[in-house]
Every structure is written in C-alpha cells, then in structure tokens.
Amino acid sequence: PAWHGLRLIEGGNQLQHFKLIHLVFTDDKGENLKGLHATLEFACWSDVAVCTLHYESMTEHDMMNRHSEIRIGMDFISGASDTCELKSNSPQLMKIRYPKTKSRVLIKPVDQGMGFEDVQPNRGSLVYSRGSLPADEPQSVSFLMIPEEPESKGALEKVLSGRDVEVGLEVIGTEVSDIRISSRFDPSLWAHRITIEGPNDPWENEAYQIVTANRAEEAVDTHLLVERIAGRNQGFASITGTSAYLASSGTGEPNGTPIQISKNWHDSTDWVHAVTRLHVPPGIVRDTSLHFVFAQWEGIPAVSHAQLCLIAYLVNQQWDQVALGSFGENITYDPNFCLGRSFIDDIRPMLVTSMNPASKRWGWTVNVGGCDFLVTETKKEGAAEANSKQRNLPQSSRTHYRRIGPVLSEVEYRSDYLDGKIHQAAT
Structure with a gap:
C-alpha cells in the first residue's frame, strides 16, 4: 500500500534518492515541537550515503533560543558486541564496526557545528547546536555514511576528494541553441549537479562535452547528475522518451559507462536526470561526451526505459x-x-x-x-x-x-x- 510520507525521487543502479516528509520533533520534555517543518533526505550511492535534514520555522516569529539543539541520533538497542560496535576518537568522525565481517561504516558530518557526543559501544548521538531559527530562513545539515571493507583503505579520503574536482559541460554542434548551463556541487546529493535549461526538439538529439579539472596528482572518482529541463514551470517535449549514454570524445563511440535516467512530468517543472560516476584524471581533461537521445536513433525510433518519479501524482x-x-x-x-x-x-x-x-x-x-x-x-x-x-x-x-x-x-x-x-x- 502507498505511504504518503515517502517521496522517491530517483531509483536505479547508480543512485537511490528519496525523502521522508512530515517529520515530528519533540522538545526536551517530550512534547511535540509545533511550528517546525522538517524533511529527511537520503542520497545513496555505492560508496557513500548522504543524509540531510531540511528544516524551517512555519511560525511568524523566531523559534528556539540560543541554547536549543537539533539532535540526530543513531541507536543500536541490542547491545550485542558481535553485531556492531561504535567508537569515536574525534567529534567529527564516528566508526561503526561489524566484528563478524570486519567491515566498518564511517559517519562524517558535512556541516560546521555538528559533532558526536556520548558515544558508547551500542549508541551514538550526532548533535547540531544553533541559536534562534528565523521564520524566513530554511536550514539544512548533512552527514555522510561511508562503507569501508576490511581489505580497503582510505574510503573516507576517496569520497571527500570527489568534492574537490570541477565538472562542466559545453555544447557540441550547432543543433542545440538558446541553452543555459550552470554547475555546482550539491552536498545533499554529494554530486556535481549540472543543469541544462533551454528548448528541446524531440527530433534533434543533443551532445555535450564533459570538461573536468582535477588539481590532485592522482585520479579521483566523483558523482555527476545532469538535469535537463526546458525551463521553470515548463513542459519538456521529449519527456516520455529520453535515454542517454557517455562516449569517447575522440571516436564518438559509447564507452560503456553505466548511466541512470530518472524523470518526472507530474510536477510543475518537467525534468530528466542523467546520473553516473566519473573517473577524473589529473589536470584538465576533455575525453568524454554526454549524449541525450530523444525520438530517434540513426533514423529509427529510439527506445527508452527509465524510472519515472511520481511526486505530484497519486x-x-x-x-x-x-x-x-x-x-x-x-x-x-x-x-x-x-x-x-x-x-x-x-x-x-x-x-x-x-x-x-x-x-x-x-x-x-x-x-x-x-x-x-x-x-x-x-x-x-x-x-x-x-x-x-x-x-x-x-x-x-x-x-x-x-x-x-x-x-x-x-x-x-x-x-x-x-x-x-x-x-x-x-x-
């Protein structure tokens, strides 16, 4: 049966992205905290899961005084040491160890002002302290959950390094016109998010050059989400039939990199998301291109199979x-x-x-x-x-x-x- 507290945004082999809405908080006396609107967002990749709490005051006055705290707690109530053990030598990092498999999950706050308190073998609390909450200023705080297998090292460093590269797109060819491209790193997705905005013709496929800049001496893996829209509060002509692939810039041949397509035409703005992971060599590199395929491929109707987001539907x-x-x-x-x-x-x-x-x-x-x-x-x-x-x-x-x-x-x-x-x- 449907549960209307869950909003699945993206689902596929690359990214599971969903939100839990209508969260209820309590004060230190256990009473419901009225006037606080909150949502918990999850973005789960194979190498990291990001949890973000979005919250804002729905009252006409500031909520909470400077001594108030928002707490995110992770409890393991079994207390069995052979299930998992929690340990923290730093307020900025907690390690959950699983003795049977010898694997670990690293919990790392993203935002300043977050830290771990009262970490015990079967329980740990991640605490974020802040002052008053203005009624007109939505807030968010995030933390990372990073799996680390026994034979691997440096999982935390690898995930954090993906934030430090730069990723951009350039239009290939003259078929695509009146296009606006913007790029930013989205900590709630832990991905480089690039938005392509402009008109779309179902009969004209699109190609974009991916440009990466990596100042490190070693190659870095990072996440990429490319959003294709016609414009805010507008429909997208090719929304029902869109696929995508990555290709070698030199030959134009698909390079086999897995890519995920998610989309939504039920909300006010139609969107298509192409989601993938990039292996970014050192320096400035232009060796990969992104291709969107719409109504046709080499003169015949193209097939597409994608996850369709149902937000704003039943x-x-x-x-x-x-x-x-x-x-x-x-x-x-x-x-x-x-x-x-x-x-x-x-x-x-x-x-x-x-x-x-x-x-x-x-x-x-x-x-x-x-x-x-x-x-x-x-x-x-x-x-x-x-x-x-x-x-x-x-x-x-x-x-x-x-x-x-x-x-x-x-x-x-x-x-x-x-x-x-x-x-x-x-x-």
Whole structure:
C-alpha cells in the first residue's frame, strides 16, 4: 500500500534518492515541537550515503533560543558486541564496526557545528547546536555514511576528494541553441549537479562535452547528475522518451559507462536526470561526451526505459516507463504494486495516431490494459465464496537496469512471495 510520507525521487543502479516528509520533533520534555517543518533526505550511492535534514520555522516569529539543539541520533538497542560496535576518537568522525565481517561504516558530518557526543559501544548521538531559527530562513545539515571493507583503505579520503574536482559541460554542434548551463556541487546529493535549461526538439538529439579539472596528482572518482529541463514551470517535449549514454570524445563511440535516467512530468517543472560516476584524471581533461537521445536513433525510433518519479501524482513509489520514440508512454511497470492493480499498469499502442480528434500524428494513445507475470492467492478461512481469496503482493522487489536505450531495453525485475516461498523473475 502507498505511504504518503515517502517521496522517491530517483531509483536505479547508480543512485537511490528519496525523502521522508512530515517529520515530528519533540522538545526536551517530550512534547511535540509545533511550528517546525522538517524533511529527511537520503542520497545513496555505492560508496557513500548522504543524509540531510531540511528544516524551517512555519511560525511568524523566531523559534528556539540560543541554547536549543537539533539532535540526530543513531541507536543500536541490542547491545550485542558481535553485531556492531561504535567508537569515536574525534567529534567529527564516528566508526561503526561489524566484528563478524570486519567491515566498518564511517559517519562524517558535512556541516560546521555538528559533532558526536556520548558515544558508547551500542549508541551514538550526532548533535547540531544553533541559536534562534528565523521564520524566513530554511536550514539544512548533512552527514555522510561511508562503507569501508576490511581489505580497503582510505574510503573516507576517496569520497571527500570527489568534492574537490570541477565538472562542466559545453555544447557540441550547432543543433542545440538558446541553452543555459550552470554547475555546482550539491552536498545533499554529494554530486556535481549540472543543469541544462533551454528548448528541446524531440527530433534533434543533443551532445555535450564533459570538461573536468582535477588539481590532485592522482585520479579521483566523483558523482555527476545532469538535469535537463526546458525551463521553470515548463513542459519538456521529449519527456516520455529520453535515454542517454557517455562516449569517447575522440571516436564518438559509447564507452560503456553505466548511466541512470530518472524523470518526472507530474510536477510543475518537467525534468530528466542523467546520473553516473566519473573517473577524473589529473589536470584538465576533455575525453568524454554526454549524449541525450530523444525520438530517434540513426533514423529509427529510439527506445527508452527509465524510472519515472511520481511526486505530484497519486503515489510516491517506484514506477518505470518504456517508450518507443518520444510521443507518449507505451508500457509502465509497477513492481511494488503501489497502485494496487497489477505489475504492468499501462500498455499503449505505439507510433499510431491518438484517438483524440485534436491529436497530431504519433500522439499519446489510450491504455488498453495491464498484465501480471505471476498471480498467487491465499484462501481466507471462513470467508464467503465471493471473497474467499486474497491476493499475495510481492515482497523484496529488486530491479536491475541492464540496458535503458536507445537501441535495446533490458531490465530484470525480481520479487519474492509468501515470505520467500516463491521467487519470480522477469526480463
């Protein structure tokens, strides 16, 4: 069933990005702290997870005096030393050690004024102290969670070094015009975030030169999120059919670097996010290009398979969408049954004229129905015949995006049913 306290923004092989909204805080007496609006944001990569608390006063006056504190606590209530142990020799770093695997998770505050207090073997508190909270100034604080395996060293340094490089984009060719490009490092994503804003033509693919600057003597790995929009509060012409790939600047051939596509057309501003990791050599380098593919690839309709964000729609969980061309969705996948209907919710005819009399050629077509890969039911004891069966929903659903376009779409969906008694896989 849908839970409206969760907002899934991005999901895929590269980045899991979501928010928990409507958080409730209490004061030192345990009473609900009224007038404080807060959201907890998570950006999870394979090498680091970022947790950011966004908060602001919703009152007409300042909240909290200079002695007030906002506390983020991590509790391990089992107390079993063979499960995990917490240790901190510095207020700016805490280590969670797992004796069985000898692996560790490093907790590192990003913002000044945050530090660890009262760290014990089974409990630690990350404390941020601040003065009054003005009613018109939203605030945020972040910390990093970095896994470190026994055989690896320097995981913290590697993650922090990704912030120190510079990443930019330059337009390739003359097909793309009236484009504005801005770049910044976003600590809440722990990624270089580049926004490309300007008009979009579904029949014209786009190419951008990636320019990196690394002043260190060694290569650095960093995260990159490229946001493509037409403009604020505007639609994006190719939103239903967009894929992307990275290529060698010298040959133009795809270099095989995995890339993730997430998008949303339900909110006020349509956006497409291309997410990947870059290996950045020392110096200024221009050896990789980013390509967006829309309606066609080498003269034929291009395929795209991407995660579709549902914020501003009915629910906020995983939803995948497939299209041939950029003329409307053709198949949608609902792996977690967040709408409670079926695994595939939409199948729409492709490359045909819509039944809408005002539609142009190859418009958005009607839904002719969904389907399931597997249906299991459990008989309810004592129920009337008409209501004697209850459908079993999938558990522990996993999605593996192997190919997302523009030539092939190959995505594997796996689920468990009945507490692992039945396993289902579909590609």
